[in-house]
Amino acid sequence: MTHDHTVLFVDDEVNILKALQRLLRTEEMNVLCASRASEAIELLEQHPAQVVVTDQRMPEMNGVDLLSAVRERHPDIVRMMLTGYTEINVAVDAINRGEIFRLITKPWNDDELRATIRQAFDHFDLKSEIKRLNQVTREQNFKLQDMNRNLEAKVRERTKQLAAKHQELRTAYVQTISALAEAVDAKDTYTRGHSQRVGVYASKLARELSFPKDVIERVYIAGLLHDVGKIGVRDSVITKPDRLTPEEYEEIKKHPEIGAKILEPVDFLRDIVPCVRHHHEWYDGCGRGYPDGLRGDRIPLPSRVILVADTVDAMTSDRPYRKALSLDVVVSELTKYSGTQFDPTCVEAFLAILERDGEQVVSHDQSFDIYEFIEG
Ligand SMILES: [Fe+2]
Numbered sequence: 001m002t003h004d005h006t007v008l009f010v011d012d013e014v015n016i017l018k019a020l021q022r023l024l025r026t027e028e029m030n031v032l033c034a035s036r037a038s039e040a041i042e043l044l045e046q047h048p049a050q051v052v053v054t055d056q057r058m059p060e061m062n063g064v065d066l067l068s069a070v071r072e073r074h075p076d077i078v079r080m081m082l083t084g085y086t087e088i089n090v091a092v093d094a095i096n097r098g099e100i101f102r103l104i105t106k107p108w109n110d111d112e113l114r115a116t117i118r119q120a121f122d123h124f125d126l127k128s129e130i131k132r133l134n135q136v137t138r139e140q141n142f143k144l145q146d147m148n149r150n151l152e153a154k155v156r157e158r159t160k161q162l163a164a165k166h167q168e169l170r171t172a173y174v175q176t177i178s179a180l181a182e183a184v185d186a187k188d189t190y191t192r193g194h195s196q197r198v199g200v201y202a203s204k205l206a207r208e209l210s211f212p213k214d215v216i217e218r219v220y221i222a223g224l225l226h227d228v229g230k231i232g233v234r235d236s237v238i239t240k241p242d243r244l245t246p247e248e249y250e251e252i253k254k255h256p257e258i259g260a261k262i263l264e265p266v267d268f269l270r271d272i273v274p275c276v277r278h279h280h281e282w283y284d285g286c287g288r289g290y291p292d293g294l295r296g297d298r299i300p301l302p303s304r305v306i307l308v309a310d311t312v313d314a315m316t317s318d319r320p321y322r323k324a325l326s327l328d329v330v331v332s333e334l335t336k337y338s339g340t341q342f343d344p345t346c347v348e349a350f351l352a353i354l355e356r357d358g359e360q361v362v363s364h365d366q367s368f369d370i371y372e373f374i375e376g
Pocket of ligand 1: 255310
């Protein structure tokens with residue numbers, strides 16, 4: 001076998017086989033011959049061929065049956081018939097059943113026969129190339145699917161790690177801010193836990209008012225930090241048990257501005273600054289609100305919420321000059337100043353929470369996690 005391509009001729013007439021061999025002697029192909037179907041089948045087992053050309057009328061097994069057998073054993077081999085005019089009906093039938101690639105009639109034209117056999121080899125090569133490419137595509141698809149699965153798993157894992165890191169950072173953030181708020185509260189034994197409670201009450205009001213999650217978080221942080229400016233107010237003024245002089249009162253009134261100045265340089269607290277600055281404005285914009293005398297919705301909504309939360313906690317906590325006030329007093333005070341000092345919607349939100357949850361709303365020993373609260 002000296003060439004890449006092999007053709008097998010099957011014919012019971014030896015002269016025809018000889019003529020075919022002669023015809024193709026100089027061609028770039030190996031030529032095998034068999035004079036019976038069984039011999040052809042055996043030959044194919046030993047020598048791979050790409051093309052089989054058979055006569056129709058032969059003893060033992062005819063050409064169509066031989067090609068069927070070849071098709072079954074070697075489905076890729078290109079099958080052709082070389083047949084006399086008298087058998088043409090059978091051959092046409094074989095073509096129609098998809099058994100054969102071409103039909104060549106005897107006597108044949110030499111050039112045509114050579115060309116047809118070359119075409120058959122091309123056909124074979126093309127089909128095996130398509131098959132090979134399909135196989136490559138399939139393998140690459142499998143590889144891709146595999147890579148996709150790995151990638152998805154990796155992304156899932158990374159997302160989980162990121163979420164955990166994010167949660168860690170948020171917790172650290174809230175802890176740091178809480179520590180700062182506690183430092184402020186520590187200036188006065190009577191305000192221990194005040195900032196934390198204002199943060200909690202304000203968050204509950206914010207949720208009652210259907211604020212989005214990120215705004216509830218902002219309200220909580222602003223609640224924790226609302227009095228951070230008291231760091232800049234003298235302790236003697238803050239802890240003074242008696243009535244403040246007008247000058248001392250002016251000094252106390254500076255704390256929202258001081259607080260805003262303290263927070264301003266902190267990038268991630270930028271949103272909180274106006275909330276802190278305006279937490280003592282009055283809703284009606286009268287001169288009693290400070291520092292800017294803003295009115296209505298010019299006052300940031302978180303500030304209006306914090307003012308109600310701040311008032312509720314101040315009234316329900318002991319003071320050096322009085323014990324904690326009852327919720328009835330708180331309710332009547334809030335109602336009395338609703339629309340003047342307080343935003344009526346914030347007052348209503350508090351009354352709704354009180355109605356639903358009762359006195360435990362102002363309990364001093366409730367544990368609170370802002371992120372559980374937001375997601376809960
Ligand atoms: Fe304040």
